[in-house]
Amino acid sequence: MANSQDRSQGRTGGIVSGGAPAAATFTGNRALQIEEPLIFEMGQPGRCGVDLPEPPKVKDRLNGLRRTGDIGLPGLSEPQVVQHYTRLSQKNYAIDMGVYPLGSCTMKHNPRINEKVARLPGIGDLHPLQPVSTVQGALELIDRLAHWLKTLTGMPAVAMSPAAGAHGEMCGMMAIAAALEAKGERQKRKVVLAPESAHGTNPATAAALGFTVKPIPANDRGRVDLAALKAALGPASGSEVAAIMLTNPNTCGLFENEIVEIAQAVHDAGAYFYCDGANFNAIVGRVRPGDLGIDCMHINLHKTFSTPHGGGGPGAGPVVLSAALAPYAPYPWIVKDGEKWRVAEDGAAVDGTPLGRLKAFHGQMGMFTRALAYMMSHGADGLKQAAEDAVLSANYVMAALKDTMSPAFEGPCMHEALFDDSFLKDTGVSTLDFAKAMIDEGYHPMTMYFPLVVHGAMLIEPTESQAKEDLDLFLGALRSLAAKAKTGTAAEAFKAAPLYAPRRRLDETLAARKPILRWKPSNNPPETDPLKHAAE
């Protein structure tokens, strides 16, 4: 292997000292780190991972459109499939492996009882269009989750169908558009205000609905500048503002302490208050967003209520709605008539004028089941304790690192601790380098370069799921890395990180410049061609 020498040289200069130079192996594997080809490089005709009966011969009723030619799918036996995906799984970091401090993502423990109940016969195998008389328990379950969500947020209604947080934003902002239309103000109010620190989904959602997005500045304490907001809103009579989209606790990990005044000003101007609920985990069970004057808020069930992140979904994003917006909730509505549950689907008479439909069927039922199991396991007492532990842990991180790294803002944070990169000034080490060095220490990096308002941002969200001794080890690693960076002589070593991950730094520029988005026989680079390897 031509590159093995380069790799071992890279290691000698590594951040972690004392490692022996790596020796080349015949296979290219390194003990538990096993190189894995693509399924398309493994398949053989004649192999199959399922046994299906011979289909009876019938006359085709395919309108002469029978598929001809090979599809091109590889054939693998079941053990090969199990080995393939097991090896791939071992190239992933995960919550189940340790501290996963990805800020704004709430990577908390995912209990397995939630997985078990979501798969129960009579829940996991129901068809969404079975007669409602045969799914009374499922509808009751959705309504029970709705009850928890309404009670925890102090809001009167909830739209359950949005499939993810961004989808929930779309739902909430459509409800606001519908309310404005009902008042004859939709053409007049075309502006949505959002802080510069907002999640990218906020401006993307508002723009998709035809709103012009105007940023509102932050004050030097990392919160919305109330005076600037009032100026942007203008007088109620002439205000062109439809809504404000605000995350609270905000993306700097801070509670908007003037939120009641913000809500008042927004309402005085005749606008609506959309709250991005991504950070609800900080306050669940302790603060009801409804008491703060919001009009709607999506709840990422995969964050606060621990439904698994699954490598990037599926999520679920129910939206709680104020009395002013509740009539516009999209179909379907789950309604109780006496003792019987029913689903009010498109066109059905309900107590409102639904804005339409956002998703087929009834929403992410599998996520509803998991989230409800999580809530019932915690109870009102446990949810409050979880929020407190999440906030306590983040403040502990902040306190433990405040002299080594550079906190972006003063004062207590909520569930995540935000640092800027000033502690790395003149070291030659960037936020990216610092994050990559954490990988070699066995951690998933924090969120980097978000929020955009803080230079070289590092957003650490420990969640409530980490034991203190595990947090202490993590903090020790960060202090050690910061100290090494500050020697001013470690830039090269940081730039080489990670050294011990399944892959070194990947060339993202190449990926974007010459996109290869699918396997073709010709893209197989010779150094990873398994057949060529075997021949050598």
Added chain:
Amino acid sequence: MRYLPLTDADRREMLGVIGARSVDELFRDVPASARLGAKIAGLPDHQGELEVERAFLAYAGKNLSPATTPFFIGAGAYRHHVPATVDYMIQRGEFLTSYTPYQPEITQGTLQYLFEFQTQITLLTGMEVANASMYDGSTGASEAVLMANRVTRRHKALISGGLHPQYRRIIETTAKWEGFKAVISRADAGGLEDLIAAVDKDTSCVVVQNPSFFGHVRDFTKLAAACHAAGALLIVVVTEVVSLGLIKPPGEMGADIVVCEGQSIGNGLGFGGPYVGLFATREKYMRQMPGRLVGETVDADGKRGFVLTLSTREQHIRREKATSNICTNAGLCALAFTVHLTLLGEAGFRRLAELNHAKASELADRIAAIPDVKVLNDSFFNEFTVQLPKPAAPVVEALAAKRILGGLPVSRLIPDDPSVENLLLLAATETATEHGMGPLVAALKEVL
């Protein structure tokens, strides 16, 4: 509480390091009017795993599980056998509890299976590129229309009467609030609709479904040509992805965007979600696609690896100028899909499709033999439309009372069209048996 590792001693010690007397101090930025003194009222306290499981068994007990009963419902969600390997694999913690692969060095597992998934989707659909999945087929269809509007800079979508009614309503909802025109054709139960004459110079796209909601298998080659002559795109929706094992793929008919509901492969019915949307297009439209894309590259040692790519389309970079507001996809459902399809392979996938078609053919012949009942389809894959001599909704209820889940009354999804009142949509997959078909046919004879 079993999920919380901090002890009271830990908490005291941590407060000491922070320099706070109590945790309440950390919440001091919350306005006093919104601080709750005690835990929220109206909700129970924490429970053990046994009690939680018992509560869910009680919910389950109030439902009729398809596993225990003759079952023939489709209409965009299909009951198939999912191999045990699939569910085992997706429950591996390294997959289940990982997130969007922002740090590619330690998420090659997710990235590689998504790259394989994207490749599989291009092969199934006959298209050139595919993304890393959408929330589901229904939301994917609406995103496809938005993409066609971007590509053509036009704002009028023609929607086939053969498209799933809920998909149609999502497009209508998007059209209303995002500001474009959706021209809706009336329900096409007979499968004879011809949209070519309706395509004009303002049309951004035509959205069709194959097999249609009513089960008809159509050739859209001429429609594609008409779209292209007028500068419009053809969007083909497939709600039963198993059909692609037997039917000419949309890519070979000239489709520009293909959207599938991928639930049938790897994902259970789950009362409607989460499912997985498949989204494929031509290479020339790649940069207008919504959603995550995984691309191949090399690492610092020159080894092949995978990364999220072309993210300059996406909301976290482009913000208000993004192609879509979508952030996550359906990663774990995409994993279930790709594991199941890898188990099937070429031979298994084709055989599965043949089995579905054979079962549905058998059912159609038996249903057609019932007096006064007419099968409307000359062509179908595993689902077809039946005209009953009376309204279908009460018939389905009467079957349910006999513990038979005997299809979908079309009026449930199209309540405003009296012409569909007597129509029943029936699906039969490889899971259908004589023990199911026999009782269905007998019960139908009885209740009609």
